[in-house]
Amino acid sequence: MKTFKYIILSLFCCATGLASPAQALFPDSVVYQRIEQLAKETERRYAPDKRTAIFELHVADSNARLFRIVTTEPKAGEYFNQLLAGSTISSTNVTINLLPDSSIGGNIAGIVNLSVANLRVEPSNQAELASQALLGTQVDLLQEQNGYYRIRTPEGYISWVSTSSVTPKSTPELIQWREAKKVIFIADFGHAYTMPDEQSLRVSDLVMGNILLAGQQANGFVQVRYPDGRDAYIKQDLIRPFDEWLGTVNPTAEAVLKTAKTMMGVPYLWGGTSVKGVDCSGFTKTAYYMNGIVIPRDASQQVLAGQFVDILSADTLDTQKALQNLQPADLLFFASGKNRDPNARVTHVALYLGNGEFIHSAGTVRINSMLRDAPNYEDFETRTLVAARRYIRQSDPALQPVAQHPAYTLPTEKLHE
Structure with a gap:
């Protein structure tokens, strides 16, 4: 089984830029200890599973003793502010950064553009592999940092992925993606080519479950387009129209x-x-x-x-x-x-x-x-x-049909709201 190894408190020393334990920064700080206590209480209530909900305490400025809360849960921020108001700590000591935040530039969604994108526990190439996401998967963009996006996958998993692995989409672009005809790759492995010819240059590898935009057929191939705009050709017998696949897939x-x-x-x-x-x-x-x-x-x-x-x-x-x-x-x-x-x-x-x-x-x-x-x-x-x-024939919010999942089939009119 795969599990996350999360850092609950990400504490940075402003002078050196290196991570440092809170106790070293504030060995006798009653203020820090109380804020940490309130943060842990809030985390236990609103973000007990860090794989699906974030509530983090950061040091914004060690000299000024300013703190920052990063969270995906609006109610957690509200609850923490209530706890803070009932304490003797000034609210000016703490700011709350609700995700998604301004670092993503207004693009709250993105589409994976690699056959398999590696998701990591921290924004670093050296960080532990947390999970993966397949080409054509829509993910929520929550935050950008150090060349990585913090994302949420369709099953609700929160992790970090290189910005080069995901194409951010504005609302009009996301609507266009949603409304376009798509295909799903159903073979185990394969390749996409620059021409409708297996002897032409390859554009990328492909794996089972990859989704691409569909174009015209040519000589036993289908022209496809990647989320980042690359064009390619895939052998027709290795794919199915996505809507057709959704209509016939049967989880027996x-x-x-x-x-x-x-x-x-x-x-x-x-x-x-x-x-x-x-x-x-x-x-x-x-x-x-x-x-x-x-x-x-x-x-x-x-x-x-x-x-x-x-x-x-x-x-x-x-x-x-x-x-x-x-x-x-x-x-x-x-x-x-x-x-x-x-x-x-x-x-x-x-x-x-x-x-x-x-x-x-x-x-x-x-x-x-x-x-x-x-x-x-x-x-x-x-x-x-x-x-x-x-799982078979069970009704459970945790078991979501792809055909009804908002990351795959949310009616585009909701994106206009």
């Missing part, structure tokens, strides 16, 4: 598992969500997305969605109960380590195939069994199965 167990099996052997990649490499939850996310459902990003989030499936007795896996209650395409959730407490934190997820077998990304995408006498049982004994959830 059979369809989800069929997609999952096409990824057999794909290498494990921490933060990966494409056929170039997937982590465990990126694998389940991709299998469901290609069948028309946007699901939460991480295993610890996925375990909170869908319908509970009973597989335990006395907090321990009951194999007989599991075989009876589980259905294909149910999600299985694990904690690391043999004989771990079943209430331990979820660290891994798999898709149930049936007959005790499951498919998951562990080293590579592969199939294992929970049955002790099965030849592919060996990986199972290194983990503790702690929960199962059913």
